[in-house]
Amino acid sequence: MPLPAPQPRRQVNTRETRFRCFLRDDGLWDVEGELLDTKDELFTIRNARSWQPGEPIHHMLIRATIDSDKVVREISVSMEAYPHGICPQAMAHMQRMVGCTMAGGWRKAIEQHLGKAQGCTHIRELLFNMATAAFQGMERARAEAAPDEVPAYLGTCTAWDVAGPVVAREFPLLYRPRA
Numbered sequence: 001m002p003l004p005a006p007q008p009r010r011q012v013n014t015r016e017t018r019f020r021c022f023l024r025d026d027g028l029w030d031v032e033g034e035l036l037d038t039k040d041e042l043f044t045i046r047n048a049r050s051w052q053p054g055e056p057i058h059h060m061l062i063r064a065t066i067d068s069d070k071v072v073r074e075i076s077v078s079m080e081a082y083p084h085g086i087c088p089q090a091m092a093h094m095q096r097m098v099g100c101t102m103a104g105g106w107r108k109a110i111e112q113h114l115g116k117a118q119g120c121t122h123i124r125e126l127l128f129n130m131a132t133a134a135f136q137g138m139e140r141a142r143a144e145a146a147p148d149e150v151p152a153y154l155g156t157c158t159a160w161d162v163a164g165p166v167v168a169r170e171f172p173l174l175y176r177p178r179a
Contacts, residue, residue: 010040021136024065
């Protein structure tokens with residue numbers, strides 16, 4: 001369903017994010033995130049430089065290798081475009097996330113290890129959402145390997161409400177109608 005028609009406006013900024021999850025041959029998982037920011041008009045940072053319309057101001061990529069328990073084993077970051085010469089210094093701090101788990105407490109770990117001036121706002125934004133990408137990819141593999149297990153996503157949104165029609169159809173034995 002499309003959004004309602006907006007008031008007259010002009011586009012000034014575009015942020016694109018993309019996440020992918022891969023199962024590796026060694027049984028580990030690679031979760032990748034990418035962020036791309038562009039402006040639709042000439043953009044200038046005071047006392048710095050200017051970017052032409054469509055020229056990337058931020059283009060950042062991150063790959064976290066995790067195990068089946070979602071523990072980060074390795075992390076790689078690339079800043080292809082960034083607005084300030086100092087920005088790439090934030091990449092070294094990313095190694096602090098090795099050993100953290102993309103599950104409960106993930107956002108807290110990101111803030112603890114990379115919060116404020118310790119890291120990069122844009123990389124943190126990618127990291128926050130990488131856990132969801134990991135969950136999506138790993139859940140499908142889990143469902144194929146153990147189809148009789150209760151899916152972790154039941155009860156987490158309107159569609160997967162255990163009293164709702166989707167659960168009634170997809171998991172009738174787990175359906176729990178409201179009294």
